Amino acid sequence: MPASVLSAYSPTSFLMPDLEASISVLPERDTNPHHDEARSESRLWINQFNKTVYGPKMRTFMDNCNLELINSFCYPYANKDGLRATMDLHNILWLYDEFTDTESGKDAHRSASVAQQALCDPEFNDGSWLCLMMKDFKTKHIDRAGPDAARRFIEHFCSYVKVVGKEAELREENKILDIQDYITLRRETSAVRTCFDLVEYCLGINLPQDVHEDPVFIGGYNAAMDLIYWANDLYSYNMEQAKGHSGANVITVIMKNKHLELQAAADFLGGYFESLIYQWKTAREVLALRSSEKYTNAVTVLDAYGDWVRGNVLWSFTTERYFGTQNTEIRKTRCVGLRLPFEESVNLTE
Known part of the structure; x- marks a missing residue:
């Protein structure tokens, strides 16, 4: 979509990709x-x-x-x-x-x-x-x-x-x-x-520093890190756009750089999220083939990063941080109605 059209486009809602389905490959833990x-x-x-x-x-x-x-x-x-x-x-x-x-x-x-x-x-x-x-x-x-x-x-x-x-x-x-x-x-x-x-x-x-500098470990580390903040950006987009801070959000970055409207940018994020899950899994599988103790520990650490990825998504729907009292309903429908500017915002010193 051309930038001129993008600037004039004003959706009132969007459907979030199903990140919970994407993380279903990760182990469930209490x-x-x-x-x-x-x-x-x-x-x-x-x-x-x-x-x-x-x-x-x-x-x-x-x-x-x-x-x-x-x-x-x-x-x-x-x-x-x-x-x-x-x-x-x-x-x-x-x-x-x-x-x-x-x-x-x-x-x-x-x-x-x-x-x-x-x-x-x-x-x-x-x-x-x-x-x-x-x-x-x-x-x-x-x-x-x-x-x-x-x-x-x-x-x-x-x-x-x-x-x-x-x-x-x-x-x-x-x-x-x-x-x-x-x-x-x-x-x-x-x-x-x-x-x-x-x-x-x-x-x-x-973990010794040479493990953190190993290209395979870096691939798994970066994938887990990106999975966390891409999910956070998706879930916080509505709050941030209402506060006027959406420029520092991957949804806005995708919209601008790929000339997409909001729904298409959210869909793009969902597909990229899937590719990052694959990147993390591949790194884990490669490191698991190595026999030394430090790489056994590296796999344990990557698994814990996976706990982080899963936990971050699940927590986002148990808190009122992103979706307020509508969190349960939005988790079910994944439909987010965009807030008006500064609607329901709370100033730091109030």
Whole structure:
């Protein structure tokens, strides 16, 4: 569809591809049995910091999103301490994401600098909620991980906060990237790398760096990571377009670059999702043929990434984060009615 036609096209709804059918090839697992205890502890911990940022309405909204539940879907094997670490990380990521969504590019870069210094410099302390939160998380969890996993986590988190500043600049410029540049950016802004680092922490595995640099492992790693944020972009599209943030969403990127209307872009995403499932499965099968212990562990880690892919899709329909109180009905019909601009949105400080 030509761009001139695309700009004039205003659908009122679209049908989402059936991602639950696509993930049916992945093993079904129960949610983590330590959920309630770990959630109570994590909620008390994050409340020390989010009350500085969130107003009462936003805190209520975030409570209803049940953010910690995603970890019980995605880390079903974790012990209580491991699950608590994943919940703390997710609460950090959601708080940081919501906070920087309100910042200019310059301010987002300043926040990134605080987070980086808090993780990397033991002497740094500017007294801010962000600094105290990151230092406490590092002490409680990352310092207890294997050395390679801990190093990768810090590198990946620092990369995440740095690129979030870039995302804020693109939002200010109303710039939409091409598909490959968007994939490169989204692999960092999604923060999935940091969640994958905690997979090794929860499993008690410290994969050597040469495994992470193996092309086959990278193929499986990237496929799982892309599956997660492509699903997130699909499910969050309605909310983001209502907030005026849809430029940083793969649906908008596909529409612009392939000159497609909304429904065709959603269908394209569904087909690409299937190809990523195949890529992940192929990498797993190749690594399973290798006999050394480090590759046996690599298969275990890839399987856990598969838990993440499946858990992310299932959680998206149990939370009110994306679809509000219509989540059960939308899961059944997959039909999404587009919100009007800013409809049902909640300001950060309300």
